[in-house]
Amino acid sequence: MAAPPDDTLADLVARAEMGDSPAKETLFTALYDDLHRLAQAQLRRSGGMLTLSATTLLHEAYLDISRREAAAFPDRNRFLGYAARAMRGLVIN
Numbered sequence: 001m002a003a004p005p006d007d008t009l010a011d012l013v014a015r016a017e018m019g020d021s022p023a024k025e026t027l028f029t030a031l032y033d034d035l036h037r038l039a040q041a042q043l044r045r046s047g048g049m050l051t052l053s054a055t056t057l058l059h060e061a062y063l064d065i066s067r068r069e070a071a072a073f074p075d076r077n078r079f080l081g082y083a084a085r086a087m088r089g090l091v092i093n
Helices: 006-017 021-030 032-045 054-067 076-092
Strands: none
Touching: 006 021, 006 076, 021 032, 032 054, 032 076, 054 076
């Protein structure tokens, strides 16, 4: 799935930040491929010591992100950066 245009993502991010659950889910779906690549990269960096799959890491990171109420994502890159940090934190733990 191709990511939607940045203006659509900005709208989704803004709505998700206001607590709009459908917007959060749409945002996650729209960026799923990018998030999956991030998860694969995080697992490669761990040196193969984990039995965690990229899909599981991605979904755990989503749960972590969706629980945070004060997180702000003004654009796509910051959202993906935040997701990468969440994944890195899960790999470390």
